[in-house]
Amino acid sequence: MEIYVQLAWNILTLGALFGLMAASFSVIFSVTGVVHVAHGGVIMAAGYIFYSFVELGVPALAAATAGIFAAGTLGVILNILVYEPLRRRRRVGTGMMIASVALLIILQNTLLAVWSSQTRTIDLPFLHLPPYSVWGALVSPLSVLIFVTSTIMFLGIFWLMHKTRLGKAMRAVSDQEDVAEVVGINARRVRQITFFVGSVVAGVAGILAAMLYNLDPSRTVTYAVDAFSYAIVGGIGSIPGALFGTYLLTTLSTLGGFYGATAIKSVFAFLAAFVILLVRPEGLLGKKRL
Amino acid sequence: MEAYVIHVVTLAAIFLIATLAFNLQTGWAGMLSLGHAAMMGVGGYTLALLLRHTDAPYFIALLAGVCLAGALSAGFSVLSRKITSHTYSVLTLWFGFVIAAVLMNWRELTRGALGIPGIARPAGFAEEFPFLLLVLTITTLVYLVVDRLTRSPWGRALGAMRDDEVAATTLGKNVVAMKITVSAIAGGIAGLSGALLASFLRFIDPGTFGLPLLVLLLVFLVVGGLASLPGTVLGVVSLLAVREGLRFLPFSPELVGAFREIVFAGALLLVILYRPKGLLGKVELE
Numbered sequence: 001m002e003i004y005v006q007l008a009w010n011i012l013t014l015g016a017l018f019g020l021m022a023a024s025f026s027v028i029f030s031v032t033g034v035v036h037v038a039h040g041g042v043i044m045a046a047g048y049i050f051y052s053f054v055e056l057g058v059p060a061l062a063a064a065t066a067g068i069f070a071a072g073t074l075g076v077i078l079n080i081l082v083y084e085p086l087r088r089r090r091r092v093g094t095g096m097m098i099a100s101v102a103l104l105i106i107l108q109n110t111l112l113a114v115w116s117s118q119t120r121t122i123d124l125p126f127l128h129l130p131p132y133s134v135w136g137a138l139v140s141p142l143s144v145l146i147f148v149t150s151t152i153m154f155l156g157i158f159w160l161m162h163k164t165r166l167g168k169a170m171r172a173v174s175d176q177e178d179v180a181e182v183v184g185i186n187a188r189r190v191r192q193i194t195f196f197v198g199s200v201v202a203g204v205a206g207i208l209a210a211m212l213y214n215l216d217p218s219r220t221v222t223y224a225v226d227a228f229s230y231a232i233v234g235g236i237g238s239i240p241g242a243l244f245g246t247y248l249l250t251t252l253s254t255l256g257g258f259y260g261a262t263a264i265k266s267v268f269a270f271l272a273a274f275v276i277l278l279v280r281p282e283g284l285l286g287k288k289r290l
Numbered sequence: 291m292e293a294y295v296i297h298v299v300t301l302a303a304i305f306l307i308a309t310l311a312f313n314l315q316t317g318w319a320g321m322l323s324l325g326h327a328a329m330m331g332v333g334g335y336t337l338a339l340l341l342r343h344t345d346a347p348y349f350i351a352l353l354a355g356v357c358l359a360g361a362l363s364a365g366f367s368v369l370s371r372k373i374t375s376h377t378y379s380v381l382t383l384w385f386g387f388v389i390a391a392v393l394m395n396w397r398e399l400t401r402g403a404l405g406i407p408g409i410a411r412p413a414g415f416a417e418e419f420p421f422l423l424l425v426l427t428i429t430t431l432v433y434l435v436v437d438r439l440t441r442s443p444w445g446r447a448l449g450a451m452r453d454d455e456v457a458a459t460t461l462g463k464n465v466v467a468m469k470i471t472v473s474a475i476a477g478g479i480a481g482l483s484g485a486l487l488a489s490f491l492r493f494i495d496p497g498t499f500g501l502p503l504l505v506l507l508l509v510f511l512v513v514g515g516l517a518s519l520p521g522t523v524l525g526v527v528s529l530l531a532v533r534e535g536l537r538f539l540p541f542s543p544e545l546v547g548a549f550r551e552i553v554f555a556g557a558l559l560l561v562i563l564y565r566p567k568g569l570l571g572k573v574e575l576e
Contacts (some may be wrong), residue, residue, distance in 0.1 A: 277384060
């Protein structure tokens with residue numbers, strides 16, 4: 001019995017963490033149309049900056065703020081330097097995607113050059129606290145933090161998209177950019193803000209992930225691919241879809257791992273995304289196609 | 291020094307084989323397959339595993355690698371025949387990830403991350419220089435075949451399909467059949483290149499055919515220029531020279547590696563931004 005509580009909690013927290021990555025990737029795609037593979041680099045950059053500040057003795061909360069803000073800024077810079085110029089040159093299809101893959105490689109290797117390939121571990125007293133025991137399952141304080149933070153972030157994204165003027169503008173640009181421009185929405189500015197918001201959410205996920213796993217530049221590609229697969233399965237461009245896709249695949253891979261098929265785990269996520277792209281390119285809950 | 295030059299020229303010739311096929315599919319047919327590096331992996335692993343576990347003669351194993359990569363690539367085109375070109379690219383990237391995950395996790399067969407050591411070269415070509423001659427001969431043959439294909443009526447039909455699929459269909463061209471055929475040819479040639487690479491390196495692991503290789507091929511292709519075979523030759527030769535030049539930077543190997551990747555990805559980015567036709571290309575990346 002305890003083992004099932006444990007599994008459920010693991011799925012809940014992992015899904016929340018990767019759901020953040022997938023949802024922020026999805027928001028950016030839905031509003032700007034950019035298949036932002038380099039998102040993985042933004043996620044990791046936040047983690048590394050957080051790590052460096054923690055090492056310098058900066059309080060954890062301040063270090064996290066710095067990492068999150070750096071991620072947001074990085075996202076905006078990438079948009080200004082690469083995606084907007086490509087858009088002006090009307091190269092929004094394959095060219096944009098290759099550019100994003102190139103950016104991912106550049107970010108990954110910059111992290112490698114600055115922080116080396118050595119594995120970095122975040123060392124905070126908070127991470128050494130003993131886990132709580134809930135119905136026989138071990139619940140670490142970190143997993144509670146991950147779950148609570150992610151839930152707040154999801155509610156925040158939902159509030160932003162559906163209850164604010166900015167969110168309305170974002171949805172308008174997502175639906176029909178030209179029409180949005182006609183009614184006086186500055187689409188370029190909306191895209192800029194979207195990149196900031198999406199990258200901030202990615203930064204939060206990156207910092208949580210840095211505490212849960214360790215930091216290692218090769219994770220850049222892993223996170224990019226994970227966020228992309230989950231978003232595709234759920235329906236790229238839809239936030240509930242991103243969450244749904246993440247939980248679906250996390251559940252399947254966690255159960256797969258539990259029943260001894262760890263090797264199947266990574267193959268399975270790719271295969272699921274692949275098959276869904278093939279038979280239903282808009283994903284399970286999505287409306288937009290890649 | 292001599293050994294080093296032979297090493298680099300062999301590598302250039304092997305990469306050229308893969309990039310020629312890449313250009314046939316992307317430049318002429320307009321299908322950007324991001325699974326190209328994975329197809330090289332299929333060819334390389336097929337050869338390595340057949341030589342390791344069976345008594346198959348070298349060239350039979352090579353042929354098996356070519357056929358399997360071609361068949362997978364063609365089968366993939368059959369599955370994705372109703373999909374737009376952009377989604378096709380994403381899907382092929384995913385197809386590549388699936389193959390990489392299988393190579394990494396099917397440990398009983400592929401030894402996973404341990405890789406396969408001691409891959410043989412064909413009898414009589416085991417030394418570096420004879421192997422180079424063999425590779426150069428194959429590269430020349432591939433160049434001539436691809437060149438002939440692109441100049442044939444079929445090659446012109448490919449160009450028509452790339453520019454306007456509907457128009458090509460109204461002229462009676464069977465677009466789906468062309469896509470499947472060109473995928474089979476490009477995939478098979480990629481498999482050939484991967485098998486030769488496996489023999490040349492004598493050791494492969496899933497990382498050999500991973501994302502860095504894909505980016506390398508993309509840079510060769512995009513910088514050289516789409517739909518131009520001389521452009522591809524120029525792209526491969528000049529960029530590989532740059533890549534080898536960077537090796538001599540006075541940094542630690544790890545830093546040199548990172549810097550090299552940044553330079554290559556940066557070059558790719560700059561070409562897409564400012565010179566989408568590349569050096570000698572005839573068409574732009576959309």
